[in-house]
Amino acid sequence: xxxxxxxxxxxxxxxxxxxxxxxxxxxxxxxxxxxxxxxxxxxxxxxxxxxxxxxxxxxxxxxxxxxxxxxxxxxxxxxxxxxxxxxxxxxxxxxxxxxxxxxxxxxxxxxxxxxxxxxxxxxxxxxxxxxxxxxxxxxxxxxxxxxxxxxxxxxxxxxxxxxxxxxxxxxxxxxxxxxxxxxxxxxxxxxxxxxxxxxxxxxxxxxxxxxxxxxxxxxxxxxxxxxxxxxxxxxxxxxxxxxxxxxxxxxxxxxxxxxxxxxxxxxxxxxxxxxxxxxxxxxxxxxxxxxxxxxxxxxxxxxxxxxxxxxxxxxxxxxxxxxxxxxxxxxxxxxxxxxxxxxxxxxxxxxxxxxxxxxxxxxxxxxxxxxxxxxxxxxxxxxxxxxxxxxxxxxxxxxxxxxxxxxxxxxxxxxxxxxxxxxxxxxxxxxxxxxxxxxxxxxxxxxxxxxxxxxxxxxxxxxxxxxxxxxxxxxxxxxxxxxxxxxxxxxxxxxxxxxxxxxxxxxxxxxxxxxxxxxxxxxxxxxxxxxxxxxxxxxxxxxxxxxxxxxxxxxxxxxxxxxxxxxxxxxxxxxxxxxxxxxxxxxxxxxxxxxxxxxxxxxxxxxxxxxxxxxxxxxxxxxxxxxxxxxxxxxxxxxxxxxxxxxxxxxxxxxxxxxxxxxxxxxxxxxxxxxxxxxxxxxxxx
Amino acid sequence: xxxxxxxxxxxxxxxxxxxxxxxxxxxxxxxxxxxxxxxxxxxxxxxxxxxxxxxxxxxxxxxxxxxxxxxxxxxxxxxxxxxxxxxxxxxxxxxxxxxxxxxxxxxxxxxxxxxxxxxxxxxxxxxxxxxxxxxxxxxxxxxxxxxxxxxxxxxxxxxxxxxxxxxxxxxxxxxxxxxxxxxxxxxxxxxxxxxxxxxxxxxxxxxxxxxxxxxxxxxxxxxxxxxxxxxxxxxxxxxxxxxx
Numbered sequence: 001x002x003x004x005x006x007x008x009x010x011x012x013x014x015x016x017x018x019x020x021x022x023x024x025x026x027x028x029x030x031x032x033x034x035x036x037x038x039x040x041x042x043x044x045x046x047x048x049x050x051x052x053x054x055x056x057x058x059x060x061x062x063x064x065x066x067x068x069x070x071x072x073x074x075x076x077x078x079x080x081x082x083x084x085x086x087x088x089x090x091x092x093x094x095x096x097x098x099x100x101x102x103x104x105x106x107x108x109x110x111x112x113x114x115x116x117x118x119x120x121x122x123x124x125x126x127x128x129x130x131x132x133x134x135x136x137x138x139x140x141x142x143x144x145x146x147x148x149x150x151x152x153x154x155x156x157x158x159x160x161x162x163x164x165x166x167x168x169x170x171x172x173x174x175x176x177x178x179x180x181x182x183x184x185x186x187x188x189x190x191x192x193x194x195x196x197x198x199x200x201x202x203x204x205x206x207x208x209x210x211x212x213x214x215x216x217x218x219x220x221x222x223x224x225x226x227x228x229x230x231x232x233x234x235x236x237x238x239x240x241x242x243x244x245x246x247x248x249x250x251x252x253x254x255x256x257x258x259x260x261x262x263x264x265x266x267x268x269x270x271x272x273x274x275x276x277x278x279x280x281x282x283x284x285x286x287x288x289x290x291x292x293x294x295x296x297x298x299x300x301x302x303x304x305x306x307x308x309x310x311x312x313x314x315x316x317x318x319x320x321x322x323x324x325x326x327x328x329x330x331x332x333x334x335x336x337x338x339x340x341x342x343x344x345x346x347x348x349x350x351x352x353x354x355x356x357x358x359x360x361x362x363x364x365x366x367x368x369x370x371x372x373x374x375x376x377x378x379x380x381x382x383x384x385x386x387x388x389x390x391x392x393x394x395x396x397x398x399x400x401x402x403x404x405x406x407x408x409x410x411x412x413x414x415x416x417x418x419x420x421x422x423x424x425x426x427x428x429x430x431x432x433x434x435x436x437x438x439x440x441x442x443x444x445x446x447x448x449x450x451x452x453x454x455x456x457x458x459x460x461x462x463x464x465x466x467x468x469x470x471x472x473x474x475x476x477x478x479x480x481x482x483x484x485x486x487x488x489x490x491x492x493x494x495x496x497x498x499x500x501x502x503x504x505x506x507x508x509x510x511x512x513x514x515x516x517x518x519x520x521x522x523x524x525x526x527x528x529x530x531x532x533x534x535x536x537x538x539x540x541x542x543x544x545x546x547x548x549x550x551x552x553x554x555x556x557x558x559x560x561x562x563x564x565x566x567x568x569x570x571x572x573x574x575x576x577x578x579x580x581x582x583x584x585x586x587x588x589x590x591x592x593x594x595x596x597x598x599x600x601x602x603x604x605x606x607x608x609x610x611x612x613x614x615x616x617x618x619x620x621x622x623x624x625x626x627x628x629x630x631x632x633x634x635x636x637x638x639x640x641x642x643x644x645x646x647x648x649x650x651x652x653x654x655x656x657x658x659x660x661x662x663x664x665x666x667x668x669x670x671x672x673x674x675x676x677x678x679x680x681x682x683x684x685x686x
Numbered sequence: 687x688x689x690x691x692x693x694x695x696x697x698x699x700x701x702x703x704x705x706x707x708x709x710x711x712x713x714x715x716x717x718x719x720x721x722x723x724x725x726x727x728x729x730x731x732x733x734x735x736x737x738x739x740x741x742x743x744x745x746x747x748x749x750x751x752x753x754x755x756x757x758x759x760x761x762x763x764x765x766x767x768x769x770x771x772x773x774x775x776x777x778x779x780x781x782x783x784x785x786x787x788x789x790x791x792x793x794x795x796x797x798x799x800x801x802x803x804x805x806x807x808x809x810x811x812x813x814x815x816x817x818x819x820x821x822x823x824x825x826x827x828x829x830x831x832x833x834x835x836x837x838x839x840x841x842x843x844x845x846x847x848x849x850x851x852x853x854x855x856x857x858x859x860x861x862x863x864x865x866x867x868x869x870x871x872x873x874x875x876x877x878x879x880x881x882x883x884x885x886x887x888x889x890x891x892x893x894x895x896x897x898x899x900x901x902x903x904x905x906x907x908x909x910x911x912x913x914x915x916x917x918x919x920x921x922x923x924x925x926x927x928x929x930x
Contacts (some may be wrong), residue, residue: 103796104767104768104769106769111795112737112794112822112823112824113796113822113906113910114823114824114825115903152736152738153737153739153793154736154737154739154790155738156736156737157736157825158737168830169827169830169834170823170824170826170830170907171734172736172826172828172830173739184801201867295815295845305846313867412860458742459740459788460739460740460742463739463740530694604889606891607891607894608890608892608894611851611854611855611892611894612838612851621853622851622854622855623851623854624838624839625850648899655752655834655835657835657895657896657898657899658898658899659894659895659898660895660897660898678688
């Protein structure tokens with residue numbers, strides 16, 4: 001103790017004993033303290049990068065210009081509106097330098113061309129990370145609470161989705177992901193509230209199970225529950241990895257819980273359980289009725305061919321009971337009043353033909369190994385417990401089981417989920433995107449007793465879903481009014497009255513959009529009454545022919561009565577009109593021969609319309625646009641004229657370019673097109 | 687201006703690959719049990735994808751012996767310029783002689799030249815080069831617009847969803863990857879023919895004008911896309927980054 005104390009005293013004496021020496025020592029300390037700040041700056045990372053940047057531009061031919069654009073010190077973009085204080089440009093000096101296009105090293109790359117500028121939006125709005133930080137690690141990789149790391153480039157489109165809720169042309173990955181959230185039914189179990197207050201709705205249409213025993217057998221339900229993909233490769237219902245016992249009990253419950261539908265007991269046609277299948281007439285009726293516009297069948301090569309509005313029919317014979325199929329084909333609304341399938345008005349002979357054709361689509365091995373014994377009351381009760389536990393009623397209507405609220409965690413702000421709230425798998429990188437992608441890939445791996453089923457998404461699909469989910473951030477819900485963009489307005493439009501009922505029966509809106517509601521397979525009919533002539537529409541409903549030779553999806557024929565057709569035609573001609581086009585403002589005929597000839601010249605030379613349209617099937621071959629051989633008896637002149645002037649104003653998604661046509665040219669072309677009356681099919685038949 | 691990016695980036699990447707910044711192979715435990723004498727592409731080359739994303743199809747390379755038959759158990763290593771990653775970065779060939787890897791593109795819009803290598807018995811290295819294209823936002827936008835408005839005439843191939851109109855045209859347009867033709871046109875000429883149609887360049891009116899349908903940024907996006915996918919690659923005039 002004593003010696004060390006003595007040493008201290010003597011050291012003290014050495015430094016401060018003499019006043020002059022003391023002054024010198026204190027000054028030195030002061031200088032060191034004062035130097036800390038500049039030294040910290042001098043040795044800071046940003047200085048280091050700025051020096052590197054200067055060295056990089058120094059040797060380039062436009063060094064002087066680049067030098068002039070260079071800013072020393074800390075740079076900052078401050079946007080109080082969006083809460084951004086972004087100092088990224090301190091190191092990322094070359095962001096706006098077009099001539100640095102060849103530089104691949106960061107932080108000096110030029111920013112790729114996007115529709116927004118950094119001055120307006122800053123950096124972190126899109127890239128996330130800590131804008132105010134001035135070290136590489138803190139800015140990019142912070143995992144502290146309330147902070148987030150920089151978003152990997154592969155999910156970049158999610159940032160567009162924070163403000164943009166309608167599909168952008170340049171963000172296919174985001175668009176696909178969002179469509180999948182609805183199409184794969186994710187939002188049945190997970191609520192996703194959008195910033196505008198609306199809630200995302202599913203588009204997958206899972207069937208009601210109230211009358212399921214009418215439609216199918218317990219054996220089929222069992223096999224389906226065990227492995228939906230074995231029955232249909234395009235099945236959207238996921239695999240719940242059920243044990244044999246659980247599948248046995250759920251199938252037992254569903255069958256015993258089912259009640260008969262009112263009309264199912266009385267098949268339209270007396271159905272023998274084995275309708276003979278006609279190898280020629282059956283397939284051809286299936287083809288003529290354009291069933292494949294909505295339903296797919298897997299062909300011998302393994303390709304699933306057809307639409308995805310209705311279920312895949314490759315093995316439909318294994319699934320449905322023949323009696324039920326007869327009733328369904330007779331009128332699907334007897335079994336399910338909300339089905340998107342039209343009521344075709346098939347004759348009983350047609351029903352028998354189609355029924356036989358579909359019943360033959362089966363695979364004998366599919367149910368070969370299913371041997372279920374009669375269900376016990378205990379099994380049925382256990383089945384009900386399982387159905388409740390697995391949340392089956394989130395998607396399917398099941399008698400006696402309430403649709404659970406928020407069965408899965410809400411997704412409205414999943415893009416801002418804190419890392420601390422997540423449980424990662426061993427070996428996984430600890431980032432939110434990796435967590436989301438991992439959870440979609442193997443939902444059950446994250447713990448025992450988890451209920452989310454197993455999907456079979458490709459890596460690309462998982463990337464798209466992750467991108468979509470990352471777009472639902474806190475920020476997307478708290479945007480300043482100036483940045484908040486509306487979602488696509490949803491419409492509940494249903495046609496009114498008797499014609500409306502008829503249109504519901506024919507399920508027109510499964511394919512056609514009208515006043516904002518409906519499918520997108522076929523043309524929007526909102527302005528159909530301004531567009532087409534009454535006689536043509538009436539004829540078309542009787543015998544729809546396709547206007548575009550290259551289309552594979554077509555309008556089916558519904559066997560309407562003359563009265564029904566007249567009613568539909570009248571309704572569409574009256575209710576579906578453009579607010580800007582008066583269809584009687586231009587005559588259907590009576591145009592002068594010189595004007596018609598002038599139009600013809602314009603058609604073939606100046607505008608070269610024949611590159612996409614056919615008016616004379618002997619010489620023209622283009623088939624991007626509809627065939628125009630009879631356009632003069634199909635369309636109204638006023639519509640054609642308006643279309644010539646600005647096609648996008650009438651149909652925003654048409655690919656016909658706007659030619660910025662003069663009134664004179666538009667008039668001449670209208671006159672020419674109105675002169676094309678061809679021979680109508682009816683005349684040709686006679 | 688923006689459209690010149692891609693081409694110059696290719697040049698850089700080509701150089702980078704020649705030098706081949708080889709990260710030490712992470713999987714060192716792969717020991718080849720056989721050696722081939724040639725390496726050929728089975729599938730997965732010339733794909734396009736958004737920057738930073740994994741390509742839709744894996745890259746598959748096959749190791750062959752002198753007779754052209756696949757060799758199982760040969761070691762294939764995959765290399766790429768900065769930003770590219772492989773999963774896995776090295777693999778032993780399967781029974782049919784093929785090695786498969788998933789490619790994740792870099793963050794820059796560019797043509798990336800990737801190299802697969804294997805060793806033959808004499809320990810000599812055999813290499814296979816493939817090009818993959820990463821589309822930035824602008825090029826992706828151009829690609830999407832091209833698929834909507836242009837591809838039916840400019841792409842002779844048909845799919846079930848889109849029947850090509852190419853055969854119906856009296857004057858044949860070129861595919862967008864046809865660098866031999868398109869590289870001869872300046873950015874101004876491309877913009878002009880897209881905006882004002884074939885007549886603007888004394889070409890056929892079968893090429894319609896899009897200047898009143900697409901806005902300026904969309905036309906620029908189309909040009910940027912054309913420039914990036916053209917094969918042989920486009921080299922912008924006057925874009926020589928001469929070092930002083």
